[in-house]
Amino acid sequence: MKGEFQIGHIARIPIKIHWTLVLFLPILAWLIAVQLEHVSDLPFVNMDPTPLLTEYGRIYAGIVVAVGLFVSVLLHELGHALVARRENIGVEQITLWIFGGLAMLEGIRNEPRSEAKVAAAGPAVSLALGAMPVVFLLGDPGPWVTFPVIYLAYLNVVLAVFNMLPAFPLDGGRLLRAFLAMRMPFGQATDVAANVGKGAAVLMGLGGLLFGNLWIVFIALFVYMGASQEAQGARLFDALDRVRVQEIMDDDIPGVEPGAFVEELVPLMLRTGRTGFPVLDGDRVVGVVTLSDVQEVPESRRSLVRVDDLMSRDLVTIDAAAKASEALQMMQEEEIGRLLVTRQGRLEGVVTRQGVMHAFNILQTIPRSELGELEEERVVDLDASEWAR
Numbered sequence: 456m457k458g459e460f461q462i463g464h465i466a467r468i469p470i471k472i473h474w475t476l477v478l479f480l481p482i483l484a485w486l487i488a489v490q491l492e493h494v495s496d497l498p499f500v501n502m503d504p505t506p507l508l509t510e511y512g513r514i515y516a517g518i519v520v521a522v523g524l525f526v527s528v529l530l531h532e533l534g535h536a537l538v539a540r541r542e543n544i545g546v547e548q549i550t551l552w553i554f555g556g557l558a559m560l561e562g563i564r565n566e567p568r569s570e571a572k573v574a575a576a577g578p579a580v581s582l583a584l585g586a587m588p589v590v591f592l593l594g595d596p597g598p599w600v601t602f603p604v605i606y607l608a609y610l611n612v613v614l615a616v617f618n619m620l621p622a623f624p625l626d627g628g629r630l631l632r633a634f635l636a637m638r639m640p641f642g643q644a645t646d647v648a649a650n651v652g653k654g655a656a657v658l659m660g661l662g663g664l665l666f667g668n669l670w671i672v673f674i675a676l677f678v679y680m681g682a683s684q685e686a687q688g689a690r691l692f693d694a695l696d697r698v699r700v701q702e703i704m705d706d707d708i709p710g711v712e713p714g715a716f717v718e719e720l721v722p723l724m725l726r727t728g729r730t731g732f733p734v735l736d737g738d739r740v741v742g743v744v745t746l747s748d749v750q751e752v753p754e755s756r757r758s759l760v761r762v763d764d765l766m767s768r769d770l771v772t773i774d775a776a777a778k779a780s781e782a783l784q785m786m787q788e789e790e791i792g793r794l795l796v797t798r799q800g801r802l803e804g805v806v807t808r809q810g811v812m813h814a815f816n817i818l819q820t821i822p823r824s825e826l827g828e829l830e831e832e833r834v835v836d837l838d839a840s841e842w843a844r
């Protein structure tokens with residue numbers, strides 16, 4: 456996400472904060488402080504704020520509960536992240552922002568059992584935090600401790616219950632998708648879960664409007680957009696599961712020599728309609744050069760700078776027999792626009808993000824039944840560093 460900054464690590468996971476939270480946290484503290492007397496009206500829990508209804512008491516409660524709430528959200532996300540790691544799913548980072556937290560996980564696809572465990576872990580942590588007041592059975596430390604702890608426990612239970620709503624992309628929706636995916640194809644399961652999520656979001660939004668709670672309307676909107684986005688993503692990957700990289704790669708791509716000058720690349724790009732080329736030293740691939748590399752060189756210097764001065768030597772390769780969906784996932788994870796396609800260590804072509812999206816547009820016009828599933832074929836992983844040497 457743009458506009459976030461790192462505040463530290465927990466268990467080697469970068470923890471980041473988005474600027475919206477920096478703005479929101481004092482507002483939240485203020486809202487808690489000025490509405491402190493109303494907490495006694497909240498259902499199910501008997502919270503008595505009376506001892507804290509002084510100026511300092513309100514400031515104290517506002518800050519402790521607001522900060523405590525986001526610490527709780529962080530612990531909820533850590534629950535997701537640590538279970539994900541145990542399931543061998545990479546954890547990129549955790550971001551805290553105005554709508555709570557996001558644990559960014561890598562490639563959680565088509566493993567419903569893992570996804571179910573990961574999705575359940577967050578609400579489980581929140582529920583456990585909801586049980587915090589149990590410690591007061593050991594002794595009463597006084598209202599300045601018990602009040603914020605009971606308040607936070609209450610908010611954690613609300614958090615757990617809200618997240619367990621079967622509204623994709625909330626945790627409950629992910630659990631629903633995981634259970635569906637054990638019985639039907641992943642893409643279809645996502646579609647169903649997304650539709651349930653959209654339905655729940657519409658109800659939530661209407662409820663918010665009815666009770667004049669704009670906050671709920673915002674969250675409903677957020678859930679609706681999340682559900683649409685996830686469904687779209689699933690459709691994309693579902694379609695790309697049906698073709699192999701070799702079917703959509705560009706196998707007619709010219710290589711350029713490392714000693715060529717940058718000015719030679721522009722006419723080559725115009726002539727071939729391609730914006731990236733493998734750099735070949737003999738028949739060895741030593742790099743990749745793209746339009747954005749060329750753009751970094753001022754026009755006056757393009758006759759002086761050689762391709763091997765600016766090419767990227769970090770070669771990311773994929774096997775020709777891999778699924779197109781794996782290529783897209785790899786490009787997303789590495790944040791690059793093209794992959795070198797190899798077969799038994801030999802360069803066969805290049806697959807680009809554009810090529811993948813182009814294939815998706817075509818695949819969408821073909822009924823699923825006509826393509827069928829690809830047979831699972833073990834893909835030989837090639838070490839990219841072999842190419843660089």
Ligand SMILES: [Zn+2]
Pocket residue numbers: 531532535577578618626
């Ligand atoms: Zn969660």
